[in-house]
Amino acid sequence: MTSPAAEFIDRTLRMEGTETRAWADEERIGGGLRFYGASVGAVRGTVRDAGRRHRDLTHDEVTALASELWARPVYERRLAAIVLLQRWVPSLVGNDLTRIEGFIRSARVDELVDPLAVDVVRPLLERLTDADAERARHIVERWARDEEPGLRRAAELVQE
Structure with missing residues:
Protein backbone atom coordinates (compact mmCIF):
# COMPACT_ATOMS: atom_id res chain seq x y z
CA MET A 1 0.00 0.00 0.00
CA ILE A 82 16.87 12.53 2.36
CA VAL A 83 15.36 15.98 1.71
CA LEU A 84 12.39 14.98 3.87
CA LEU A 85 14.69 13.95 6.71
CA GLN A 86 16.72 17.15 6.30
CA ARG A 87 13.54 19.18 6.78
CA TRP A 88 12.59 17.10 9.84
CA VAL A 89 16.02 16.86 11.52
CA PRO A 90 14.78 18.84 14.56
CA SER A 91 12.23 16.11 15.30
CA LEU A 92 14.50 13.11 14.70
CA VAL A 93 15.66 11.10 17.70
CA GLY A 94 18.61 8.84 18.43
CA ASN A 95 16.63 5.71 17.61
CA ASP A 96 16.23 7.00 14.04
CA LEU A 97 19.91 6.18 13.48
CA THR A 98 18.90 2.54 12.98
CA ARG A 99 16.69 3.45 10.02
CA ILE A 100 19.31 5.84 8.66
CA GLU A 101 21.97 3.14 8.94
CA GLY A 102 19.80 0.93 6.77
CA PHE A 103 19.51 3.73 4.22
CA ILE A 104 23.29 4.19 4.16
CA ARG A 105 23.88 0.45 3.79
CA SER A 106 21.64 0.33 0.73
CA ALA A 107 22.51 3.77 -0.72
CA ARG A 108 24.88 2.36 -3.37
CA VAL A 109 26.34 5.79 -4.24
CA ASP A 110 28.19 8.59 -2.44
CA GLU A 111 25.66 11.09 -3.84
CA LEU A 112 23.17 9.63 -1.35
CA VAL A 113 25.54 8.73 1.49
CA ASP A 114 27.06 12.20 1.71
CA PRO A 115 23.88 14.24 2.27
CA LEU A 116 22.59 11.63 4.71
CA ALA A 117 25.78 11.89 6.74
CA VAL A 118 26.35 15.64 6.52
CA ASP A 119 22.80 17.01 6.47
CA VAL A 120 20.91 14.46 8.56
CA VAL A 121 23.21 12.44 10.83
CA ARG A 122 25.63 15.22 11.78
CA PRO A 123 22.95 17.73 12.88
CA LEU A 124 21.08 14.94 14.68
CA LEU A 125 24.21 14.00 16.62
CA GLU A 126 24.86 17.64 17.50
CA ARG A 127 21.42 17.83 19.14
CA LEU A 128 21.63 14.65 21.19
CA THR A 129 22.63 14.77 24.84
CA ASP A 130 23.52 12.43 27.67
CA ALA A 131 22.89 8.72 27.09
CA ASP A 132 21.46 9.31 23.62
CA ALA A 133 24.62 11.15 22.57
CA GLU A 134 26.83 8.39 23.99
CA ARG A 135 24.84 5.68 22.21
CA ALA A 136 25.00 7.60 18.92
CA ARG A 137 28.76 8.08 19.28
CA HIS A 138 29.19 4.31 19.67
CA ILE A 139 27.02 3.70 16.60
CA VAL A 140 29.16 6.01 14.47
CA GLU A 141 32.34 4.41 15.84
CA ARG A 142 30.93 1.03 14.78
CA TRP A 143 30.20 2.42 11.32
CA ALA A 144 33.85 3.45 11.02
CA ARG A 145 34.87 -0.23 11.38
CA ASP A 146 32.10 -1.75 9.25
CA GLU A 147 32.71 -3.72 6.05
CA GLU A 148 30.22 -1.50 4.20
CA PRO A 149 32.14 1.36 2.50
CA GLY A 150 29.12 3.67 2.70
CA LEU A 151 29.00 3.37 6.50
CA ARG A 152 32.74 3.99 6.79
CA ARG A 153 32.37 7.05 4.54
CA ALA A 154 29.40 8.32 6.58
CA ALA A 155 31.34 7.91 9.83
CA GLU A 156 34.24 9.86 8.38
CA LEU A 157 31.98 12.67 7.16
CA VAL A 158 30.10 12.87 10.45
CA GLN A 159 33.30 13.05 12.47
CA GLU A 160 34.92 15.80 10.35
Missing part, protein backbone atom coordinates in the same frame (compact mmCIF):
# COMPACT_ATOMS: atom_id res chain seq x y z
CA THR A 2 1.34 3.40 -0.95
CA SER A 3 0.65 6.45 1.18
CA PRO A 4 -0.91 9.52 -0.46
CA ALA A 5 2.25 11.53 0.25
CA ALA A 6 4.50 8.92 -1.38
CA GLU A 7 2.15 8.67 -4.36
CA PHE A 8 2.24 12.46 -4.79
CA ILE A 9 6.03 12.59 -4.56
CA ASP A 10 6.58 9.69 -6.94
CA ARG A 11 4.07 10.94 -9.52
CA THR A 12 5.49 14.47 -9.41
CA LEU A 13 9.10 13.33 -9.73
CA ARG A 14 8.20 11.18 -12.73
CA MET A 15 6.50 14.17 -14.38
CA GLU A 16 9.46 16.45 -13.62
CA GLY A 17 11.98 14.03 -15.11
CA THR A 18 13.40 13.98 -18.59
CA GLU A 19 14.91 11.02 -20.42
CA THR A 20 17.99 13.06 -21.26
CA ARG A 21 18.68 13.93 -17.62
CA ALA A 22 17.87 10.37 -16.50
CA TRP A 23 20.41 8.97 -18.95
CA ALA A 24 23.05 11.57 -17.99
CA ASP A 25 22.52 10.93 -14.26
CA GLU A 26 22.70 7.19 -14.75
CA GLU A 27 26.02 7.61 -16.59
CA ARG A 28 27.38 10.03 -13.96
CA ILE A 29 26.04 8.42 -10.76
CA GLY A 30 25.24 4.81 -11.64
CA GLY A 31 25.16 2.44 -8.69
CA GLY A 32 22.56 0.20 -10.29
CA LEU A 33 19.85 2.72 -9.42
CA ARG A 34 17.02 3.77 -11.71
CA PHE A 35 16.65 7.45 -12.56
CA TYR A 36 13.57 9.53 -13.36
CA GLY A 37 15.66 12.44 -14.58
CA ALA A 38 14.25 15.05 -12.18
CA SER A 39 16.54 17.87 -11.07
CA VAL A 40 17.62 18.36 -7.47
CA GLY A 41 15.52 21.54 -7.43
CA ALA A 42 12.49 19.55 -8.55
CA VAL A 43 13.09 17.00 -5.80
CA ARG A 44 13.35 19.73 -3.15
CA GLY A 45 10.26 21.52 -4.47
CA THR A 46 8.27 18.29 -4.58
CA VAL A 47 9.11 17.47 -0.97
CA ARG A 48 8.21 21.04 0.03
CA ASP A 49 4.88 20.75 -1.81
CA ALA A 50 4.20 17.37 -0.21
CA GLY A 51 4.82 18.97 3.18
CA ARG A 52 2.25 21.64 2.39
CA ARG A 53 -0.30 19.04 1.29
CA HIS A 54 0.33 16.87 4.35
CA ARG A 55 1.02 19.43 7.07
CA ASP A 56 0.16 17.28 10.05
CA LEU A 57 2.66 14.47 9.56
CA THR A 58 3.94 13.09 12.84
CA HIS A 59 7.51 11.95 13.46
CA ASP A 60 6.51 8.33 12.84
CA GLU A 61 4.69 9.23 9.63
CA VAL A 62 7.69 11.18 8.36
CA THR A 63 10.13 8.35 9.03
CA ALA A 64 7.68 5.84 7.52
CA LEU A 65 7.37 8.05 4.43
CA ALA A 66 11.15 8.24 4.15
CA SER A 67 11.30 4.44 4.30
CA GLU A 68 8.54 4.13 1.73
CA LEU A 69 10.38 6.43 -0.66
CA TRP A 70 13.68 4.64 -0.04
CA ALA A 71 12.21 1.18 -0.66
CA ARG A 72 12.51 1.45 -4.43
CA PRO A 73 16.03 1.83 -5.86
CA VAL A 74 15.22 5.06 -7.69
CA TYR A 75 17.70 7.87 -7.16
CA GLU A 76 15.16 10.71 -7.04
CA ARG A 77 12.89 8.85 -4.59
CA ARG A 78 15.85 8.22 -2.30
CA LEU A 79 16.98 11.82 -2.63
CA ALA A 80 13.43 12.90 -1.73
CA ALA A 81 13.66 10.74 1.42
Whole structure:
Protein backbone atom coordinates (compact mmCIF):
# COMPACT_ATOMS: atom_id res chain seq x y z
CA MET A 1 0.00 0.00 0.00
CA THR A 2 1.34 3.40 -0.95
CA SER A 3 0.65 6.45 1.18
CA PRO A 4 -0.91 9.52 -0.46
CA ALA A 5 2.25 11.53 0.25
CA ALA A 6 4.50 8.92 -1.38
CA GLU A 7 2.15 8.67 -4.36
CA PHE A 8 2.24 12.46 -4.79
CA ILE A 9 6.03 12.59 -4.56
CA ASP A 10 6.58 9.69 -6.94
CA ARG A 11 4.07 10.94 -9.52
CA THR A 12 5.49 14.47 -9.41
CA LEU A 13 9.10 13.33 -9.73
CA ARG A 14 8.20 11.18 -12.73
CA MET A 15 6.50 14.17 -14.38
CA GLU A 16 9.46 16.45 -13.62
CA GLY A 17 11.98 14.03 -15.11
CA THR A 18 13.40 13.98 -18.59
CA GLU A 19 14.91 11.02 -20.42
CA THR A 20 17.99 13.06 -21.26
CA ARG A 21 18.68 13.93 -17.62
CA ALA A 22 17.87 10.37 -16.50
CA TRP A 23 20.41 8.97 -18.95
CA ALA A 24 23.05 11.57 -17.99
CA ASP A 25 22.52 10.93 -14.26
CA GLU A 26 22.70 7.19 -14.75
CA GLU A 27 26.02 7.61 -16.59
CA ARG A 28 27.38 10.03 -13.96
CA ILE A 29 26.04 8.42 -10.76
CA GLY A 30 25.24 4.81 -11.64
CA GLY A 31 25.16 2.44 -8.69
CA GLY A 32 22.56 0.20 -10.29
CA LEU A 33 19.85 2.72 -9.42
CA ARG A 34 17.02 3.77 -11.71
CA PHE A 35 16.65 7.45 -12.56
CA TYR A 36 13.57 9.53 -13.36
CA GLY A 37 15.66 12.44 -14.58
CA ALA A 38 14.25 15.05 -12.18
CA SER A 39 16.54 17.87 -11.07
CA VAL A 40 17.62 18.36 -7.47
CA GLY A 41 15.52 21.54 -7.43
CA ALA A 42 12.49 19.55 -8.55
CA VAL A 43 13.09 17.00 -5.80
CA ARG A 44 13.35 19.73 -3.15
CA GLY A 45 10.26 21.52 -4.47
CA THR A 46 8.27 18.29 -4.58
CA VAL A 47 9.11 17.47 -0.97
CA ARG A 48 8.21 21.04 0.03
CA ASP A 49 4.88 20.75 -1.81
CA ALA A 50 4.20 17.37 -0.21
CA GLY A 51 4.82 18.97 3.18
CA ARG A 52 2.25 21.64 2.39
CA ARG A 53 -0.30 19.04 1.29
CA HIS A 54 0.33 16.87 4.35
CA ARG A 55 1.02 19.43 7.07
CA ASP A 56 0.16 17.28 10.05
CA LEU A 57 2.66 14.47 9.56
CA THR A 58 3.94 13.09 12.84
CA HIS A 59 7.51 11.95 13.46
CA ASP A 60 6.51 8.33 12.84
CA GLU A 61 4.69 9.23 9.63
CA VAL A 62 7.69 11.18 8.36
CA THR A 63 10.13 8.35 9.03
CA ALA A 64 7.68 5.84 7.52
CA LEU A 65 7.37 8.05 4.43
CA ALA A 66 11.15 8.24 4.15
CA SER A 67 11.30 4.44 4.30
CA GLU A 68 8.54 4.13 1.73
CA LEU A 69 10.38 6.43 -0.66
CA TRP A 70 13.68 4.64 -0.04
CA ALA A 71 12.21 1.18 -0.66
CA ARG A 72 12.51 1.45 -4.43
CA PRO A 73 16.03 1.83 -5.86
CA VAL A 74 15.22 5.06 -7.69
CA TYR A 75 17.70 7.87 -7.16
CA GLU A 76 15.16 10.71 -7.04
CA ARG A 77 12.89 8.85 -4.59
CA ARG A 78 15.85 8.22 -2.30
CA LEU A 79 16.98 11.82 -2.63
CA ALA A 80 13.43 12.90 -1.73
CA ALA A 81 13.66 10.74 1.42
CA ILE A 82 16.87 12.53 2.36
CA VAL A 83 15.36 15.98 1.71
CA LEU A 84 12.39 14.98 3.87
CA LEU A 85 14.69 13.95 6.71
CA GLN A 86 16.72 17.15 6.30
CA ARG A 87 13.54 19.18 6.78
CA TRP A 88 12.59 17.10 9.84
CA VAL A 89 16.02 16.86 11.52
CA PRO A 90 14.78 18.84 14.56
CA SER A 91 12.23 16.11 15.30
CA LEU A 92 14.50 13.11 14.70
CA VAL A 93 15.66 11.10 17.70
CA GLY A 94 18.61 8.84 18.43
CA ASN A 95 16.63 5.71 17.61
CA ASP A 96 16.23 7.00 14.04
CA LEU A 97 19.91 6.18 13.48
CA THR A 98 18.90 2.54 12.98
CA ARG A 99 16.69 3.45 10.02
CA ILE A 100 19.31 5.84 8.66
CA GLU A 101 21.97 3.14 8.94
CA GLY A 102 19.80 0.93 6.77
CA PHE A 103 19.51 3.73 4.22
CA ILE A 104 23.29 4.19 4.16
CA ARG A 105 23.88 0.45 3.79
CA SER A 106 21.64 0.33 0.73
CA ALA A 107 22.51 3.77 -0.72
CA ARG A 108 24.88 2.36 -3.37
CA VAL A 109 26.34 5.79 -4.24
CA ASP A 110 28.19 8.59 -2.44
CA GLU A 111 25.66 11.09 -3.84
CA LEU A 112 23.17 9.63 -1.35
CA VAL A 113 25.54 8.73 1.49
CA ASP A 114 27.06 12.20 1.71
CA PRO A 115 23.88 14.24 2.27
CA LEU A 116 22.59 11.63 4.71
CA ALA A 117 25.78 11.89 6.74
CA VAL A 118 26.35 15.64 6.52
CA ASP A 119 22.80 17.01 6.47
CA VAL A 120 20.91 14.46 8.56
CA VAL A 121 23.21 12.44 10.83
CA ARG A 122 25.63 15.22 11.78
CA PRO A 123 22.95 17.73 12.88
CA LEU A 124 21.08 14.94 14.68
CA LEU A 125 24.21 14.00 16.62
CA GLU A 126 24.86 17.64 17.50
CA ARG A 127 21.42 17.83 19.14
CA LEU A 128 21.63 14.65 21.19
CA THR A 129 22.63 14.77 24.84
CA ASP A 130 23.52 12.43 27.67
CA ALA A 131 22.89 8.72 27.09
CA ASP A 132 21.46 9.31 23.62
CA ALA A 133 24.62 11.15 22.57
CA GLU A 134 26.83 8.39 23.99
CA ARG A 135 24.84 5.68 22.21
CA ALA A 136 25.00 7.60 18.92
CA ARG A 137 28.76 8.08 19.28
CA HIS A 138 29.19 4.31 19.67
CA ILE A 139 27.02 3.70 16.60
CA VAL A 140 29.16 6.01 14.47
CA GLU A 141 32.34 4.41 15.84
CA ARG A 142 30.93 1.03 14.78
CA TRP A 143 30.20 2.42 11.32
CA ALA A 144 33.85 3.45 11.02
CA ARG A 145 34.87 -0.23 11.38
CA ASP A 146 32.10 -1.75 9.25
CA GLU A 147 32.71 -3.72 6.05
CA GLU A 148 30.22 -1.50 4.20
CA PRO A 149 32.14 1.36 2.50
CA GLY A 150 29.12 3.67 2.70
CA LEU A 151 29.00 3.37 6.50
CA ARG A 152 32.74 3.99 6.79
CA ARG A 153 32.37 7.05 4.54
CA ALA A 154 29.40 8.32 6.58
CA ALA A 155 31.34 7.91 9.83
CA GLU A 156 34.24 9.86 8.38
CA LEU A 157 31.98 12.67 7.16
CA VAL A 158 30.10 12.87 10.45
CA GLN A 159 33.30 13.05 12.47
CA GLU A 160 34.92 15.80 10.35
